[in-house]
Amino acid sequence: MARDFRETLKTKDFIVTAEAAPTKGSSVERSLEHIELLKDKVDALNVTDNQSSVMRYPSVGICLLIKEHGGEAVLQVTCRDRNRLAIQADLLFAWSRGVRNVLCLTGDSIDVGDHKEAKPVFDLESAQLIHLVHTLNSGKDMAGNELNGGTDFCIGTTATPSADPIEPQLVKVQKKLEAGVDFIQTQAVYDLDELKRFMEFVRKHDQKVKVLLGIVPVVGAKMAQYMNDNVPGIFVPQYIIDELAQAPKGTGITKGVEIAARLIRKAKEEKLCDGAHIMFIGKEERVPEILEAAGLL
Amino acid sequence: MIVAERKPIEEILQMIAPYKKVLLAGCGTCVTICWTGGEKEVGILASQLRLARGKEGDKADTVEATVERQCEKEMVEELRDKVDGVEAVLSLACGAGIQTIAEVFEDKPVFPAVNTTFLGSPEGEGVWLENCGACGDCFLDRTGGICPMVRCAKGILNGPCGGTRKGGKCEIDPDKDCGWVLIYRRLEKQGRLDLMRKYYPPKNFRVVKRPGKMQAIKA
Amino acid sequence: MNGEIIAFCCEHSAYAAADVVGKQGLHYPEKLRVIRVPCAGRVDIIHMLKALEEGAAAVLVLGCEDGLCQHLTGNVRAKERVKYSETLLTEVGIDGGRVGMFNLAANAPHKFIKIINEVNDRIKERERENDSR
Numbered sequence: 209m210a211r212d213f214r215e216t217l218k219t220k221d222f223i224v225t226a227e228a229a230p231t232k233g234s235s236v237e238r239s240l241e242h243i244e245l246l247k248d249k250v251d252a253l254n255v256t257d258n259q260s261s262v263m264r265y266p267s268v269g270i271c272l273l274i275k276e277h278g279g280e281a282v283l284q285v286t287c288r289d290r291n292r293l294a295i296q297a298d299l300l301f302a303w304s305r306g307v308r309n310v311l312c313l314t315g316d317s318i319d320v321g322d323h324k325e326a327k328p329v330f331d332l333e334s335a336q337l338i339h340l341v342h343t344l345n346s347g348k349d350m351a352g353n354e355l356n357g358g359t360d361f362c363i364g365t366t367a368t369p370s371a372d373p374i375e376p377q378l379v380k381v382q383k384k385l386e387a388g389v390d391f392i393q394t395q396a397v398y399d400l401d402e403l404k405r406f407m408e409f410v411r412k413h414d415q416k417v418k419v420l421l422g423i424v425p426v427v428g429a430k431m432a433q434y435m436n437d438n439v440p441g442i443f444v445p446q447y448i449i450d451e452l453a454q455a456p457k458g459t460g461i462t463k464g465v466e467i468a469a470r471l472i473r474k475a476k477e478e479k480l481c482d483g484a485h486i487m488f489i490g491k492e493e494r495v496p497e498i499l500e501a502a503g504l505l
Numbered sequence: 506m507i508v509a510e511r512k513p514i515e516e517i518l519q520m521i522a523p524y525k526k527v528l529l530a531g532c533g534t535c536v537t538i539c540w541t542g543g544e545k546e547v548g549i550l551a552s553q554l555r556l557a558r559g560k561e562g563d564k565a566d567t568v569e570a571t572v573e574r575q576c577e578k579e580m581v582e583e584l585r586d587k588v589d590g591v592e593a594v595l596s597l598a599c600g601a602g603i604q605t606i607a608e609v610f611e612d613k614p615v616f617p618a619v620n621t622t623f624l625g626s627p628e629g630e631g632v633w634l635e636n637c638g639a640c641g642d643c644f645l646d647r648t649g650g651i652c653p654m655v656r657c658a659k660g661i662l663n664g665p666c667g668g669t670r671k672g673g674k675c676e677i678d679p680d681k682d683c684g685w686v687l688i689y690r691r692l693e694k695q696g697r698l699d700l701m702r703k704y705y706p707p708k709n710f711r712v713v714k715r716p717g718k719m720q721a722i723k724a
Numbered sequence: 725m726n727g728e729i730i731a732f733c734c735e736h737s738a739y740a741a742a743d744v745v746g747k748q749g750l751h752y753p754e755k756l757r758v759i760r761v762p763c764a765g766r767v768d769i770i771h772m773l774k775a776l777e778e779g780a781a782a783v784l785v786l787g788c789e790d791g792l793c794q795h796l797t798g799n800v801r802a803k804e805r806v807k808y809s810e811t812l813l814t815e816v817g818i819d820g821g822r823v824g825m826f827n828l829a830a831n832a833p834h835k836f837i838k839i840i841n842e843v844n845d846r847i848k849e850r851e852r853e854n855d856s857r
Contacts, residue, residue, distance in 0.1 A: 288659075292707060314666040317658060317677045333661035336707045350707070368667040376665050376673075376689035376701075383663055383704050395667055440668030440676040514815045545770070549812065552773035557816035559777070 210280035213309045214362040216251045217391055217418045222476050223483030224504055225282065225393065225420060226495050228253045228274065230265035239270050240277070242492040247279030249499055254282040254311060254393070254485070258289055260439070261321025268298060271307045282364065283307050286315030291331035292340065292350055299344055303359040311364045311393065312337040312384075316440050334365055335380065338387040364391040366422075369406035370399070370443040378409050385414045392417060393485035395441040396424035398448050400471065403480055418482040421475050425488050425498065427464035429453035465494060469501030476502070506626070507535040507599040508633045509542060509619040511550070517595065518557055520616040524593040525564075527554070529618070530584060530606060531571035532598035539633055541619055542597025544571040550597065550618060566591075575602025581609045588613055623655070641713030647700050649691035656684030662705040664688070726779040728755045729843055731786055732767045735760050736794050738786030740830035745837060752837050753844040755781070763787070764825070765798025772809045772823050781847045782822045786839070789827045799827060821846065 216223055226249075228242045246253060255270040271281035283302050285295060299310065314333040318326050332340065343350055347358035365384050371377035384392075392410070397403050403421060410419060424442060426432045429452045432444040448467060455463040472484045484502075488495050499505045511517075521527050529547045537543030551567040558565035570587050572580045575598035584606070588594060593614040596603040600621040607615040623635035638654035644662070645652060654660045658677045664685030668676030673686035685701075692698045733739035739760045745752060761767060764787025772783045785806055787799035803825045810820035824843065828835045 314659065314661060316668060319677050328659065330659045330661060331710065332707050333659070333663055333666065335663040335704060339704075339706070366667055368669070371665075371667070371669055372671045373673055373686060373689075375693075376683075376686050377667070377669065379689065379698070379701050380663060380665060380685075382702065386704065440666075440670075443671060518816075548770045549773065552770060552777055553812055553816050555777055556773065556813070556818055560817060 210247065210278060211251070213252045213280050213282065214390065216280075217362070217482075220251065220483075222504070223391075223418060223420060224250045224486070224499065225252045225254055225483070226250045226486045226492070227256060227489070228270055228492065229256045229259055229489060230267065230270045232262070232264050234265065236265065236270065236273055239265070240273060243270075243274050243277055243279055245493060246495060247274065247277060249496055249505060250486075251483075252280040252282050252309065254284055257284045257286045257313070257315070258321070259316075259489075261288065261316045261318050261323070263321070263323055268302050268305075268307065271302065272305055275306045280309070281307055282309040282311050284311045284313060285337065286313045287330050287332045287334065287337055288315030288318065288328055291329050295332070295337070295340065296344060296349055299341065299359060299361070300355075300357070303344075303361065304357070308360075309362045309364065310341055311366070312341065312389075313366055320438065320440065335383045335387055338363060338365060338384055338389060342388060362390050363388065364393060365389050366395060367392050367406065368395040368441045369397050369402045370395065371441075372443070374405070381409065382413055385410065385417060389417055391420060391482075393420045394422040396422045396444075396487070398426075398443075398445055398467075398471065400474060400478075400480060403475065407481055420483040420485040421471070421481050423468050423472060423484050423486045423498070425461075425464035425468040425486075425491075425494075426452060427460040427491075431460075461491065461494060465497050465501060468498050472498070472502035472504070476504075506538055506624070507601070507621060508539050508623050508625050508635070509536050509599050509621045511541055511546070511597070511619050512617065514553065514557070517550075517616075517618050518554070521554070521593060521595055524591075524614070526566040526568070526591045526593075528568045528570060528584070528587050528591040528594045529554075530575065530594055530596045530598065530602075531569075532575035532596075532602050533571055533573040534575075536598055536602075536619065537571075540631065542599075544569075547571055547597055550595075575599075576605050578605060578609055581605050585610075639713070639717075640708075640710075641717065642709055644705075647703070647705070648688045649695060649697065649700070651684060651688045651691055653684055653688065656682075656687060658684070661685075662708055727781045727847075728757045728779070729753065729782050729784065729840065729847070730757050730759065730775045730780045731784045731840065732759050732761050732764065732771070734764045734787040734799070735762055737788040737792075737828055737830050738764075738826075738836060741828060741833045741836040744831075744833040748833065750833060750837055752840050755844070756840055763793065763795045763798035764802035765793070765795060765800075767802055767805065769805050769809050769812070772806070773812065776813070776818070776822060780822075782824070782843050784823070784839070784843060785825045786836070787825070787827055789829055792829070799825075819850065821850075 255267040257267040271283045274281040318328045344359045367381045432449045435442045529551045531547035595618045597618045603617045624637040625633045625635040628634040669683045675681040775783045793799040806825040809823045814820040
């Protein structure tokens, strides 16, 4: 039985989380495979919410699956597809079924996804969502009504340490910290100096929040370039693209795993942050390799 | 001002296909300024329609007229004689103008030749950029005069989001600036970044209940 | 304007060249109609479209060489308008090649004739293609 994530955050030296992304369709077979593979190797599994604005099986559904199989889940909630009524209702449901951790996100734009003509909601954004969860946690809803059963979610959010320019991004981070978060899982970072700069800022405002370094393994120069151009919040630096370009043909994934593990090991050894969050989209079965190479298994 | 763009020609041709005699109605205000539906554009579109239908040996009879402001019933009334003589009206005005014509001449089919897109200002010659979302709850005092509802692609009140591209460009369109980076720079220039550091609670989206209505006080 | 080639000629360049053509008795297609304008930039989109509506085979705008427009950017604007007219024509299924912009100097009567002849040849070719369909 997995440990309560809130407990883990309080007591573990280096926390590791990964993703179990839902798939497109009512079948949860593939997700179950990933859950079985990873649930005992990481401290919690995040479940994304219509990730990249592509319609998929709902996050809460896979969170329940994780709980049923003895894992610890982090429910990702974006503001793109639901208004404040739906979000509050969904959170009450999630809590009632044993989901204890929430990651608050604004959400990618509709345009990067596969239903490009849909109406974006964005009734709220991530900082307001964090406040919303606190409100539910206090036993009330956003309209001030007393709840017939509240929540006590452990609250997390994201940040983009590689943002350029960084200053506006940090204004937003500060608002999130002031709203009160238990953990931050960053977007992918490939340059640890950016992480250091980010941690300096965070610690100035909050000594207790746990920061997990976002790791998105890149398995080829072309993929890196594609991600730079198309995936919001990801900036793969040129020297990594070069390193990937020089890798012999067919060794892309291995190289990607190597770079990822290298970043995690360094962050851990130099105590740069409190953990790592591994997002290996579409290649969840290779996550254990990263964990092993990083010395986390 | 209101910005509109001409619809694809195929759409327009299809709309008026059943009609032999059509009035093309332009507007002398916003759509004239953005080169979409003024007198000149009415002339060009009418010529195009005649050429298109002439090609098929189908003689198109077009009448052209432009009023100063198509959203005013009194001004649209001036078109009565011309409207009486046609089977349908093709309006090049914004949605407000098109609907006014439709209301004043209720028995006449009225078609939109343009798509009304946004409220905006010229960014350069011939280039217009949206800058007001008509949300009814103006936030410009808190953002150094830059509207987060439309300059930010997601319309968020505590920005930026995590998707800002390198150099401060928007996640959605690399040619557009991240609205919140613009707000940051503006407030920084004025030494008022405290405004951006403030937390803004969720917006009241029901300030203006559609259709919006305003009663001005008669003085 | 049935089947005519309408040529809007800038008085500083093309019209002067056309004048020489006339005076020297050089040959040019019969169906040419020269219209004098103070600058190529005087010609607007509606002029080109209406000329075609009235049966012109082609509408040409002839102005000064690049950088030599007496009104600085008249020939540049004319070029943009001709290009735009092309797209407006193509939109409604009409050959965009029926409008065109050309640059020449006042002392180039032979260039003038060359331009007109080439346009005329293209018109004849198009007629042949249409007939054979």
